[in-house]
Amino acid sequence: MVIDSIPQVVGMAYAIIATLVIVILFRKGKFSRRKGYIFLVVSTLFGFLVFAPMLPLQLQTIIMGNVKQIEAPLPLAVVVLVVFIVLAFAFGRSFCGHVCPIGTVQELIYLLPSKKLKISNKAITIAFRLLFSIAFVILAAAFSIGLLKYLGVKDFFHLDTASVFFWAFLAIAVISIFLYRPFCRLACPYGVLLSLAVIKGRFKLRRNENCINCKKCIEACPTNEVGWTDLKQECYMCYRCKEICPVDGMEYTRRYINEQERKKAVGTTPQPNTPAGESADS
Numbered sequence: 001m002v003i004d005s006i007p008q009v010v011g012m013a014y015a016i017i018a019t020l021v022i023v024i025l026f027r028k029g030k031f032s033r034r035k036g037y038i039f040l041v042v043s044t045l046f047g048f049l050v051f052a053p054m055l056p057l058q059l060q061t062i063i064m065g066n067v068k069q070i071e072a073p074l075p076l077a078v079v080v081l082v083v084f085i086v087l088a089f090a091f092g093r094s095f096c097g098h099v100c101p102i103g104t105v106q107e108l109i110y111l112l113p114s115k116k117l118k119i120s121n122k123a124i125t126i127a128f129r130l131l132f133s134i135a136f137v138i139l140a141a142a143f144s145i146g147l148l149k150y151l152g153v154k155d156f157f158h159l160d161t162a163s164v165f166f167w168a169f170l171a172i173a174v175i176s177i178f179l180y181r182p183f184c185r186l187a188c189p190y191g192v193l194l195s196l197a198v199i200k201g202r203f204k205l206r207r208n209e210n211c212i213n214c215k216k217c218i219e220a221c222p223t224n225e226v227g228w229t230d231l232k233q234e235c236y237m238c239y240r241c242k243e244i245c246p247v248d249g250m251e252y253t254r255r256y257i258n259e260q261e262r263k264k265a266v267g268t269t270p271q272p273n274t275p276a277g278e279s280a281d282s
């Protein structure tokens with residue numbers, strides 16, 4: 001289904017524009033999950049029609065030294081990867097959230113109604129992905145083996161049903177019905193770089209002093225990233241926490257307040273659902 005006559009640079013241009021538009025909408029408080037669905041659908045279509053922007057595969061190609069497979073000059077391809085890492089540092093993983101077709105196809109599938117599985121300890125997924133990514137780099141650099149090929153990313157978006165690897169990614173897609181973004185959270189090596197950038201990043205969705213500790217955001221977050229002290233490296237900017245908050249207690253901001261500062265800001269005013277002396281949630 002990929003239309004080879006459309007140059008992949010079109011997908012790259014879309015990625016930069018869409019990522020920046022999403023950030024602007026977040027900054028202006030005009031983003032909503034409903035608007036997000038438009039980006040999810042368009043980005044997924046880019047994946048199937050243009051096979052771009054596929055930055056995890058671009059990273060693999062560069063590490064393997066398959067320069068001929070990259071449509072752009074090598075330095076430009078590297079710069080693109082770095083640009084999105086810098087954007088993640090400044091504004092969070094809006095690329096992952098609503099622009100990368102590999103992520104958006106999983107996000108769309110996760111919208112299907114079903115009982116959802118939640119991995120309560122995110123250290124497990126982070127550690128697994130790190131180990132996978134170390135193996136990915138060693139195999140790609142030393143043996144020119146591209147692990148992502150065996151996960152079927154390329155064959156899936158090319159609808160190459162004759163390839164056994166198509167079925168591998170289809171299995172990942174089916175798992176996405178129940179588990180949030182299994183590829184992103186367990187396998188994506190580029191996601192490792194983006195998540196590292198976010199740890200010390202600037203703008204993030206954070207709780208503010210309006211928070212009443214009702215914990216609705218914690219229940220809504222598929223990646224356990226809404227605790228007061230969470231670093232947000234696994235936040236895909238899905239907006240579930242923001243939209244479910246009954247008191248505008250989530251804010252896309254550089255300003256970090258911790259649980260103690262919130263308590264100081266609200267003084268001794270009794271807060272709904274917050275018994276006196278309740279400790280901060282994770």
Ligand code: SF4
Pocket residue numbers: 055056095096097100101102103104183184185188189190191
């Ligand atoms: S984690 Fe990787 S696959 Fe998932 S959205 Fe981000 S770049 Fe794409």
Ligand code: SF4
Pocket residue numbers: 205220221222223224225226234235236237238239240241242
């Ligand atoms: S619900 Fe979780 S993953 Fe989604 S935006 Fe909020 S913190 Fe990020």
